[in-house]
Structures are given as C-alpha cells and as structure tokens.
Amino acid sequence: xxxxDLLDAVGQIDPDLIEEADRxxxxxxxxxxxxxxxxxxxxxxxxxxxxxxxxxGAEPLEMAGSSPQSDSDSVPYAASMPxxxxxGAGKTVVWYVEGDExxxxxxxxxxxxxxxxxxxRTANGIAEEVQxxxxxAEEDGVQLTVTANLAYCSAYTDGELLLESLRxxxxxxxxxxxxxxxxxxx
Amino acid sequence: MEDxxxxxxYFARDEAAIARTxxxxxxxxxxxxxxxTGDFGSAEECESDTYLQAWNSIPPHDPAGYLFAFLARIxxxxxxxxxxxxxxxxxxxxxxxxxxxxxxxxPAPGDTPCQVxxxxxxxxxxxxxxxxxxxxxxxxxxxxxxxxDISRIAQRYRLSESKVKxxxxxxxxxxxxxxxxxxxxx
Numbered sequence: 494x495x496x497x498d499l500l501d502a503v504g505q506i507d508p509d510l511i512e513e514a515d516r517x518x519x520x521x522x523x524x525x526x527x528x529x530x531x532x533x534x535x536x537x538x539x540x541x542x543x544x545x546x547x548x549x550g551a552e553p554l555e556m557a558g559s560s561p562q563s564d565s566d567s568v569p570y571a572a573s574m575p576x577x578x579x580x581g582a583g584k585t586v587v588w589y590v591e592g593d594e595x596x597x598x599x600x601x602x603x604x605x606x607x608x609x610x611x612x613x614r615t616a617n618g619i620a621e622e623v624q625x626x627x628x629x630a631e632e633d634g635v636q637l638t639v640t641a642n643l644a645y646c647s648a649y650t651d652g653e654l655l656l657e658s659l660r661x662x663x664x665x666x667x668x669x670x671x672x673x674x675x676x677x678x679x
Numbered sequence: 680m681e682d683x684x685x686x687x688x689y690f691a692r693d694e695a696a697i698a699r700t701x702x703x704x705x706x707x708x709x710x711x712x713x714x715x716t717g718d719f720g721s722a723e724e725c726e727s728d729t730y731l732q733a734w735n736s737i738p739p740h741d742p743a744g745y746l747f748a749f750l751a752r753i754x755x756x757x758x759x760x761x762x763x764x765x766x767x768x769x770x771x772x773x774x775x776x777x778x779x780x781x782x783x784x785x786p787a788p789g790d791t792p793c794q795v796x797x798x799x800x801x802x803x804x805x806x807x808x809x810x811x812x813x814x815x816x817x818x819x820x821x822x823x824x825x826x827x828d829i830s831r832i833a834q835r836y837r838l839s840e841s842k843v844k845x846x847x848x849x850x851x852x853x854x855x856x857x858x859x860x861x862x863x864x865x
C-alpha cells in the first residue's frame with residue numbers, strides 16, 4: 494500500500510464525517526475573556542478560606558508574611574479551635590456566679606482577652622480595680638495573672654466558684670479546657 | 680432546493696437536476712476543487728465533470744440524505760487525479776506531501792499497488808475517526824479529505840500551526856496502530 498492509496502481511501506469515509514468537517518467549527522472564547530471570572534472566583538475562594546473559621550468564633554487565619562506575637566505581655570491566640578462551636582458561632586461566652594452555681598451569658602464576640610476579662614468582671618459584678626495583668630501561653634495551656642484584689646471578692650461570693658468562672662470563660666475564649674487555664678493572683 | 684427533490688429530478692432524468700445542483704452546491708464544489716488543484720480552470724473542469732458523473736451514477740445511487748458529500752467525493756477524486764496528472768500544477772506538491780504523511784499511517788508501506796478494497800479501507804478509517812474527539816476528527820478530515828494546508832486549518836480552528844501539526848502527527852500514529860489491529864499490515 495502506498496500513501497496515495499490511503500489518501501484515496503480517505504475519500505471513501507462516511508458522508509456525515511465529510512459534512513461535519515465542512516460545518517463552521519465551534520468558536521473558542523478568547524482566553525482574556527475568562528480572566529475576570531477566574532480572578533473573581535479565586536478571590537472569593539481566598540476570602541472564604543480566610544473568614545469561615547472567623548465566623549465560627551475562631552481568630553482569622555494568619556496571612557502570609559505575618560508572624561505570631563511572642564511578647565510576654567501579648568495575648569496568645571489559640572492554635573486551633575474546637576472542632577465544633579460549643580455555644581454558638583460568633584459569640585463570646587462569659588461564665589458568672591449566681592448563688593452557688595455557675596451560669597452562662599452569651600455576648601457579642603470579643604477578640605481581645607482584656608475585653609473578655611472585662612466582660613467577665615461586669616457579669617460577676619466585680620470592680621474595675623481587679624485587672625488582668627497578663628495572659629501568656631504556656632506549654633500546657635494559658636497562664637493568667639490577675640491583681641490580688643480579686644481575693645477580696647470572695648468575701649461576698651464563693652471564691653472557688655469565682656475563679657472557676659474565670660477559668661471557664663478564658664478557656665472557652667482560647668479554645669482550651671478549663672484545666673489548661675492557670676490563674677495566679679499578684 | 681432540498682436534496683430529496685434534487686435527487687428526484689435525477690431519478691426522473693430531468694436535466695433540471697444539473698441546474699439545481701449547480702445552484703445549490705456549485706460554489707462549494709468549485710471551492711473544494713480549487714483548494715486541491717490551485718487552478719481556476721482545472722477547478723471549473725472538475726466541477727463540470729462532477730455533474731456529469733453524478734448524472735451517470737444517480738440512479739442507481741440514491742444520495743438523498745447526503746447529496747453534498749456524494750458530489751464532493753466525486754469532485755475530490757477528479758481533482759486529485761488532475762493534480763497527479765498535471766505536474767505543472769502547484770498544488771501537486773501538496774498532494775505529494777499529503778501522500779507522504781499518509782504513508783506514516785500505513786502499517787507496512789510498500790511500492791506495490793494497493794490490493795485492498797478502497798471502500799472497505801474507507802469504512803475502517805471512518806470507524807477510527809469516530810473514536811476521536813470532534814475537533815481532532817474534523818481537523819484530520821480537513822487535512823486529508825479537503826486537503827487544507829496547515830495554516831488554513833490553524834486559522835479555521837483558532838489554533839497555532841504547531842498545535843495542528845502535533846495533533847495530526849498523533850492522529851496519524853493512532854491510525855497506524857488502528858489499521859494494524861484491523862489487519863491492514865501488508
């Protein structure tokens with residue numbers, strides 16, 4: 494068989510194949526027309542990836558180029574959030590003492606541990622003189638240092654329950670268990 | 680006029696069949712022949728010869744559903760013959776080039792004339808073409824049936840010439856393998 498023979502044989506292909514090739518081809522969209530849609534889709538995905546955890550109550554993801562704060566007075570952010578939001582997405586949970594029981598109060602979300610402490614203080618009716626001196630990450634949890642005048646509050650409320658309410662409040666804020674939250678009065 | 684009605688005129692041996700055919704498909708047939716021969720005089724001759732051959736072959740053929748493909752097949756065959764016979768035609772180089780490309784598809788090319796039925800081989804090639812995606816299939820048919828050159832195919836399908844060449848090269852290899860499997864190794 495020679496090339497000429499095959500070229501002639503191609504002439505005998507089915508008529509519908511001949512007619513199909515004679516029809517105008519489907520026009521490809523120019524690549525540049527798709528770029529805005531692709532760019533918009535990528536931007537939406539990036540925003541969703543960054544803010545979905547935030548909506549569930551966690552801190553926003555660290556963006557490239559930023560580094561976690563390491564100052565001793567700074568407040569560490571939880572490395573990871575609990576897998577399920579315990580008390581409703583987007584809320585700060587504050588524990589307070591009522592009688593001889595602990596109660597929960599949900600308030601709009603707060604990011605700064607100082608703000609969370611202030612909310613706890615308000616919920617428990619504690620004076621502003623009681624302050625959160627520091628909040629540092631340890632290997633096994635978070636170390637809170639509070640002014641010693643917190644001890645005066647046990648005169649009119651159960652001191653242990655009060656401290657437990659603070660532990661629970663800060664533990665939830667950092668996504669840790671209450672046992673991982675240590676309180677020192679100074 | 681519809682293909683069915685034109686074919687009825689051929690069956691009725693009404694010479695209006697030629698006029699209706701020329702009106703409906705004359706431009707396309709002339710363009711096809713011009714694309715192969717590259718010569719206006721030869722193209723007009725081939726067009727006229729096509730009508731004569733159609734008159735002589737309808738009946739017994741009944742190409743009501745594919746009249747253009749039927750006519751185009753005759754026109755292509757005549758144009759290729761003209762091209763091969765007339766060494767002065769510029770397009771002869773293209774026909775030689777295409778024959779050489781087709782040689783790559785032959786499992787065992789040789790100088791002996793083809794003893795394989797062209798119609799059966801054409802049917803085998805049709806089966807092969809139906810396994811291809813539409814774009815590859817039509818590009819192959821445009822190259823080896825319509826005898827378009829690479830730049831024309833690239834323009835038609837909005838592809839680069841190198842992409843068209845690569846596509847055709849791979850399709851020819853695939854055809855060779857297909858013909859081997861079909862038992863066309865001679």
